[in-house]
Amino acid sequence: MQHLHGDVLESAVERVPAPDLAAAALVSREWLRAVRAALRRRMLRLPWLVVHVIHLRGQRRLAAAYDPRSGAWLAVPTAPPARHGATSPPQPHSHVRLMRGASGDRVCALSLSGLAVARDALGMDDDALVVALKAPGVWRVDPVLAAVGDRVVAMGGACRLALGDGEDTSAVEVHERGGWTHCGAVPTALRESAAAAATWLSTAATDQRVYVADRATGTASWFDPAKQQWGPTSRLRPDATVSTWGLAAGRAGAEKIILFGVKHADSRVVIRSWEVDGDSLSLSHGAAAAHDTMPSEMSERLFPHGDDGEEETSSPSIGVCGNTAGGYVYNAAVPATGAVLYELRRGGVEGGGVERWAWVACAPVVAEAEALGRVILACSPVGLHELADERLAH
Template sequence: MGVGVRGDELKQRRHQEAVGEVVGDGMESFAAMYLHGDVLESVVERMPAADLAATARVSREWLRAVRAALRRRPRRLPWLVVHLQGPRRRTAAYDPHSGAWVTVPAARHDTPSHVRLVQGASGDRVCALTLSGLAVAGDPLGKEEGVALKAPGLWRVDPVFAAVGARVVVLGGACQLALAEGEDASAVEVHENGSWTLCGPMPPALRESAAATWLSAAATDQRVYLTDRTNGWASWFDPAKLQWGPTCRLRPDAAVSSWGLAPGLAGTEQLILFGAKHAADQAANTVVIRAWQVDGDGLALVPGAAHDTMPSEMSERLFPRDDDEEDEVEMSPSIGVCGNAAGGYVYNKGEPANGAVLYELRDGQGSAVERWEWVPCAPAVEADPVGRVILACSPVGLDELSREPLAARTAAH
């Protein structure tokens, strides 16, 4: 004699089987059964990005809701990704939509203890340079084993790396002791179709600072831009044409002691120039950070565009006042910047554990920055303040999030 099953029970059982094992507890089962259509999409729009991958796996309807919500309200702002170099590599990522840090699980493949940054318009990647090759991570979080390239022709110890379209560019940073006669430490190489092409050196104004330590870089779909962090001399390199652009001094404020570059709005060769200086009132011992729009072609300030000033309460948190510091040994502020065509992050290059400031670009005329927002330090950096920190910036989407669930989320305050 068989066991009878009522129609409503059978319907519920089939629904639970379609949802699968992802829906485990009572609350998730309730949500899977009763959240549909516009209500479901409205809920998804408010979810942290780190939860979207798990949400999309609940059912086909939920996957469609996630995709519809992302099409209707794209999450433009890039994530801030922190790569901490210590006894072991650790990575954390800040989701600007939810205002929370997430811990990235350790990579399954072997990773070197010392990595560098490849900046690109579609997102930054970490890479490892050895005498035998260059390995570039396959995703912005550094979890996937990446692309293996030949090592550049010159051995470099502190180069600038950039990804411009399908090309990888390495600029400067060559080891002086390893140079042969006639080779230049500021030489440039472009990787395309499996091989490196040696190009001419950097412009004379940048050769004295031809290393990643002293240069700020920004990559677009066509060029890589460089500026000297201390004096503002700047130029650009086009890897498709293997040629340099004009060399100009970007110095709209003579009091600025530290400069940083980031890409401007998408579809234009525009840049955002950031500068940090001590306030005119020396007694206040505070730091002022400003941003200007720069035309990338001619490397000149955009006519009529006003500069933007970071709120003082945020710049003071990046560079906290030290009441015990003597005026005679007062250190100049040093800023770091990473960003893309939607926005990015400004931080204290000497003390990244102080936190960062998110900036969002304005899509229209007028000033460049629409808003500023404070980002606290990643818990992983607070736990290891002496570790070497690399800050990167990249969009993080469903593809990256679905490869492996991110670890516990830490809300930012």
């Protein structure tokens, strides 16, 4: 195999499962180039789904990553390798939060002393793989966090008891050049949700902006951290019967976002997607396609009926994470039910949304999570650096 060259080698490497690419890269320089080319092509496609399970009892964090190409889950190491004669310091897992980003979501630990952001997509616990920032000026319990270029945005979720004179629970701060800058508060229509917690907002990040939407009302806006200004505020409700909304980045080559909505209809759960123009926050023009509605067998698996077969009386609540190629929709209240992968149309089809849906079984670490634990779902391209970690288990 080491004698393969050129297009034949690249074609062979394309078929190598992602977890084995790190070993393939060690064969020779030419193999390394072929592996890097394969990863670049894969990164233009679907991101990996990464789940982080926070066990409050014992302060442990477990993680797993789903490779959409092979359809397999990998166990992710979440503790540094033991050092001879040394004991690793306890990890502040109770403060673990999610930071959205156009280049991939990252887990981070927020405390009064600072904000530690994982460098790698899988969030492996290693001091060398963490970016340490100062803590935001406003102490926040459950903020929206997003990375836009080399800037970090923190908004909402502030602790009322720790606010100073003139400070707002929905305050916005931008980190750049080593410090945080106060940028006022979120728009009035979103202020109540942002003040409460990030839990009530759906967030998406692109290369230029952070988009936020009220999960209950569909009211949305965007923030440009470079200009430190907000865009228009719009109530995105193409279907008034939808109970919960979610946002994700839209197709590449255009400032688009994808709006997801879930509702009960005729004793069924229906999940639908719409493409939204990122500048004006208006629905994109174009004929609706059948693929824009999730297949009913998948939406029913995400939100199954009760044991007695009766329809659930509570409103279904979805979570979404994705990038310009696609992403994942999941049951925000019960992540252990699994997830649905979606792939966006390519080629700049106006009004186009989802091209393909596929079921993703629940990760074992989620199924085994303790009742009081937290589950964080993220998505990101995964590169050779993460795959080369010898602790990554099939």
